[in-house]
Amino acid sequence: MVESFIITIDGLASSGKSTIAKMLASKLNFYLLESGSLYRLVTYWFLNYFKNQENPLEEIEKLFKEVKIDLTSKGTLIYWKNRFLKEELRSKEVEEWVSKISSLKEVRNFLTSYMRELTWDKNLVAEGRDMGSVVFPWARFKIFLTAKEEIRARRRHGELTLKEKRSYEEILKNLKERDELDSTREVSPLVIPEGAYLIDTSYLSPEEVLEKILRLIKNYEE
Numbered sequence: 001m002v003e004s005f006i007i008t009i010d011g012l013a014s015s016g017k018s019t020i021a022k023m024l025a026s027k028l029n030f031y032l033l034e035s036g037s038l039y040r041l042v043t044y045w046f047l048n049y050f051k052n053q054e055n056p057l058e059e060i061e062k063l064f065k066e067v068k069i070d071l072t073s074k075g076t077l078i079y080w081k082n083r084f085l086k087e088e089l090r091s092k093e094v095e096e097w098v099s100k101i102s103s104l105k106e107v108r109n110f111l112t113s114y115m116r117e118l119t120w121d122k123n124l125v126a127e128g129r130d131m132g133s134v135v136f137p138w139a140r141f142k143i144f145l146t147a148k149e150e151i152r153a154r155r156r157h158g159e160l161t162l163k164e165k166r167s168y169e170e171i172l173k174n175l176k177e178r179d180e181l182d183s184t185r186e187v188s189p190l191v192i193p194e195g196a197y198l199i200d201t202s203y204l205s206p207e208e209v210l211e212k213i214l215r216l217i218k219n220y221e222e
């Protein structure tokens with residue numbers, strides 16, 4: 001059995017997970033699994049291409065045979081039919097539906113196995129909602145990030161490109177709805193994984209959060 005080093009970063013939407021996970025993976029030269037992108041991919045495809053109502057699982061399996069996932073230390077890049085998918089996965093429609101699609105048991109079970117296979121034997125920073133609790137409970141090091149609601153909405157607002165722009169109020173409303181759905185769903189709800197370090201990023205810069213995590217890892221290793 002290969003011993004890989006897995007660090008999980010879970011947390012609420014826009015708590016800084018994605019920025020911090022990117023910085024940490026780059027710094028350690030680990031692969032970066034952005035699990036939210038895979039849930040967004042399934043949602044995007046459900047909204048645009050879903051046909052076989054009878055057997056959604058079969059369709060998801062077909063989709064993942066056609067998709068190419070490039071796992072790098074800079075991010076999880078998704079190609080479908082020779083197209084690089086990025087803005088499509090962050091559209092208003094995907095944001096509105098992603099929590100609902102993510103709560104489906106078939107989708108979660110499929111992606112949990114898929115992500116384990118994709119990252120097998122790799123040193124990994126895994127970022128998402130259930131990385132430390134369900135997908136990689138054996139991870140060597142677990143982080144959980146939080147931040148105040150208004151601060152998270154402001155961050156999200158600042159991140160969106162002009163094409164994706166929505167009002168701050170609309171984003172805050174969507175965040176609240178997603179927090180509620182992500183935390184109360186039956187299958188793999190967003191929880192603080194056992195043994196995780198909790199960090200409130202509300203008043204910390206990304207560099208300060210990274211510094212904190214690196215210090216924690218160093219202490220843990222010693």
Ligand code: DC
Pocket residue numbers: 013014035036037039040098099102103127128129130131178182
């Ligand atoms: O991190 P993100 O905003 O890209 O995630 C988008 C959605 O995907 C989020 O609202 C919930 C879902 N998700 C999930 O259910 N489990 C994960 N491990 C990652 C994301």
